[in-house]
Structure formats: structure tokens, C-alpha cells
Amino acid sequence: MLNYLTLIFACQLAGEMAVTATGVPLPGPVAGMVLLFFILVVRQRLTVVSGNTEQDADSVPEELARVADGLLSHLSLLFVPAGVGIMAHFALLKQDWLPLSAAIVGSSALTIAVTAWLMVFIRRSVSGRSGGGQQ
Amino acid sequence: MKDFQQIWVYLAASPLLHLTMTLVAYQAGVFIYRKTRLNPLFNPVLIAIVAIVAVLTATGTDYAAYFEGAQFVHFLLGPATVALAVPLYRQFDKVRKSALAILVSLLCGSATASLSAIIIASWLGAGELSVMSVAPKSTTAPIAMGIVEQLGGLPSLTAVLVILTGILGAMFGPLLLTALGIHDWEARGFAIGVSSHGIGTARALQVNEVAGAFSGLAMGLNALATAILLPLVWGLFFQ
Numbered sequence: 001m002l003n004y005l006t007l008i009f010a011c012q013l014a015g016e017m018a019v020t021a022t023g024v025p026l027p028g029p030v031a032g033m034v035l036l037f038f039i040l041v042v043r044q045r046l047t048v049v050s051g052n053t054e055q056d057a058d059s060v061p062e063e064l065a066r067v068a069d070g071l072l073s074h075l076s077l078l079f080v081p082a083g084v085g086i087m088a089h090f091a092l093l094k095q096d097w098l099p100l101s102a103a104i105v106g107s108s109a110l111t112i113a114v115t116a117w118l119m120v121f122i123r124r125s126v127s128g129r130s131g132g133g134q135q
Numbered sequence: 136m137k138d139f140q141q142i143w144v145y146l147a148a149s150p151l152l153h154l155t156m157t158l159v160a161y162q163a164g165v166f167i168y169r170k171t172r173l174n175p176l177f178n179p180v181l182i183a184i185v186a187i188v189a190v191l192t193a194t195g196t197d198y199a200a201y202f203e204g205a206q207f208v209h210f211l212l213g214p215a216t217v218a219l220a221v222p223l224y225r226q227f228d229k230v231r232k233s234a235l236a237i238l239v240s241l242l243c244g245s246a247t248a249s250l251s252a253i254i255i256a257s258w259l260g261a262g263e264l265s266v267m268s269v270a271p272k273s274t275t276a277p278i279a280m281g282i283v284e285q286l287g288g289l290p291s292l293t294a295v296l297v298i299l300t301g302i303l304g305a306m307f308g309p310l311l312l313t314a315l316g317i318h319d320w321e322a323r324g325f326a327i328g329v330s331s332h333g334i335g336t337a338r339a340l341q342v343n344e345v346a347g348a349f350s351g352l353a354m355g356l357n358a359l360a361t362a363i364l365l366p367l368v369w370g371l372f373f374q
Contacts, residue, residue: 009214064221068218072215072219078215081157087192087198088198095262098259099255102259107251110247112330113315115247119237122240
């Protein structure tokens with residue numbers, strides 16, 4: 001388990017380094033996520049090529065899954081410390097509370113509606129064309 | 136026995152107090168959330184934040200002192216983001232099949248998120264600093280803060296607005312999607328991720344793994360899209 005935790009940390013570190021070195025506007029951890037994803041894809045290819053039937057090529061190594069699911073099962077908790085930062089901005093929030101809350105509420109509703117609707121619409125028209133006959 | 140004041144002063148100087156406080160407040164939040172049968176108004180992150188702010192205000196503790204302890208929890212955000220590769224990998228077949236839909240809805244969703252926030256806030260008379268700070272509200276906190284810093288806004292205010300947006304989306308996003316008649320997990324997860332980044336993803340993961348994977352993907356892609364598009368849009372229209 002420790003080895004997979006190390007792998008996750010190493011991916012983040014590599015991600016941070018790559019982002020800093022190239023100036024790509026991505027957070028280091030997101031670059032790390034992409035890296036871990038590619039490691040999983042490469043591993044799958046290698047397992048298929050080597051013809052190793054001992055392990056299931058498509059599945060995530062069990063211990064990695066345990067570490068990742070453990071970290072993700074309490075993902076919401078990890079946002080609490082940053083959220084408490086609201087106490088440093090009470091003055092500005094008091095002054096602009098109406099436009100800011102309207103912007104957050106209105107824009108979130110619009111964003112969710114536009115994104116979800118487009119996603120459903122495009123997938124339906126793509127599968128309608130290739131699948132044929134699907135209503 | 137030493138008096139309480141002395142004990143408090145001693146404890147307040149160690150990171151353990153605020154670290155424990157964060158864990159206790161969050162678990163109390165989860166407990167209340169479950170007791171109210173997952174009523175979205177009782178979002179555990181929101182409950183924890185309100186409770187901690189109340190305690191810190193009552194004891195006269197400033198945010199920097201609190202963060203000394205809470206930073207250990209905050210630090211895990213990085214590794215947890217990396218770990219999102221796992222659900223994404225498990226759902227990769229579904230992602231590949233929806234590549235076109237993902238790309239188009241990402242670009243339109245991301246543009247909607249920034250533009251509508253800017254327009255609504257400035258229309259209702261927010262100051263320029265506030266407008267700038269709310270623009271990347273749908274992007275994951277570290278990226279949003281970087282963008283705002285580049286534009287000349289207030290990164291720490293942005294962090295707060297980003298988190299409020301996340302909590303709001305986690306609370307009411309699913310209800311809105313149901314009301315709109317959108318039931319497939321891929322679209323639901325992706326929309327929540329574009330709008331409400333990691334907090335929305337955390338919520339989506341609790342409900343359904345497909346939704347969680349699409350939400351995590353949306354969060355990552357939207358971070359990239361906003362970081363590239365928002366400075367351009369801001370420079371074109373608002374300077």
C-alpha cells in the first residue's frame with residue numbers, strides 16, 4: 001500500500017515540476033492525475049502484450065484502488081480548511097454580497113444547465129446517426 | 136488543575152487542536168447530513184465551515200493560526216486530485232465514446248461559467264475587484280487563484296467564492312438536473328464537474344462512480360480551458 005501512496009505522491013511531484021518547468025496553466029496535481037492515468041494505460045498495454053493472464057489487464061491494481069478510494073472517500077473534508085478562509089473576507093463580502101451571490105447562483109445554474117443539456121443533445125444526435133433507428 | 140485559559144493557550148499553539156477541530160466539525164457535519172436524510176441544505180462542508188468560523192471568531196483566533204493545523208488536511212487535496220485518475224481510468228471506455236460531446240459541452244460550459252458570472256456581478260454593481268475575483272468561480276481553487284492573481288484580483292477572495300460555488304453546486308446541482316429531466320450519469324457528472332469542480336466531484340463520487348469519473352474529468356478539463364480562455368476574454372472585453 002505504501003508503494004502506491006508513494007506512486008501517487010511521485011505523480012503529483014512530477015506534475016508540479018512539469019507545470020513549473022513548462023509554464024502550462026494547469027495545477028500540478030491535475031498534471032499528476034494525467035500522468036497516473038497514462039501509467040495505468042501503459043500498464044494495461046504491457047500486460048496485454050506480455051500475455052500475462054495472471055492479472056486482469058483492465059482493472060486497477062487492487063492496492064492502488066484501495067489507496068485512491070480511501071483518499072477520495074473523504075474528498076469533501078479536504079476543502080474545509082480553504083473554506084474557513086471566508087472569515088478573512090467578511091468586509092468585502094458584506095459590501096458586495098448581493099452581486100456576488102447572484103453571480104454564483106445564477107451562473108452555476110446556467111452552467112450546469114448548458115453543459116448537461118449539450119452533453120445529452122450531442123450524444124443523442126451522434127448515437128442517432130451511427131446507431132440508426134434509435135428514437 | 137491549571138485553569139482553562141492556560142490549557143487553551145497551550146493547545147492553541149499546537150497544530151493538533153485545529154487539525155482535530157477540522158476533523159470533528161466535518162464528521163459532525165456528515166452526522167447531521169445523514170440524520171436529515173441527505174437534505175442538501177445540510178451540506179457537511181458548509182456545516183463544518185460555519186461551525187469552525189464560529190469557534191474561531193468566539194475564541195479570537197485568526198485564520199493564519201487555524202491554518203497552521205488545518206494545512207495537513209489541506210495538503211491531501213493534491214494527492215486526492217491525482218487519485219482521481221483511478222475512477223477516470225475505470226470509466227475510460229465511456230469517456231472515449233463521448234469525446235465530441237465532452238469537448239463541445241466543456242467549451243460552452245466553461246464560457247458560460249465565466250461570462251455569466253462577470254455579467255451578473257457587474258450588472259448588479261459589484262466593484263471591479265469583486266467581479267474579477269468571481270470570474271473563475273467554477274475552476275478548481277489553485278487554478279482560479281492563479282488566474283485571478285494574473286488578472287490583478289484577490290486570490291484569497293477567489294478561493295472563498297470558488298468554494299461557495301462548489302458547495303452550492305453540490306447542494307442544488309443534482310436537484311436542478313433532475314428538474315431539467317437529465318438523468319444520465321455521464322451528463323450529470325460532467326455538468327457538476329464543469330460548474331462545481333472538486334466539491335461537486337466529491338458529491339458526485341458519493342452518488343455514482345460514472346458520475347464521479349466524468350465530474351473529475353470535467354474539473355481537470357475546465358481548469359485548463361478557463362486558464363487559457365478567461366485571461367483572453369477579460370483582456371478583450373473588460374479592460
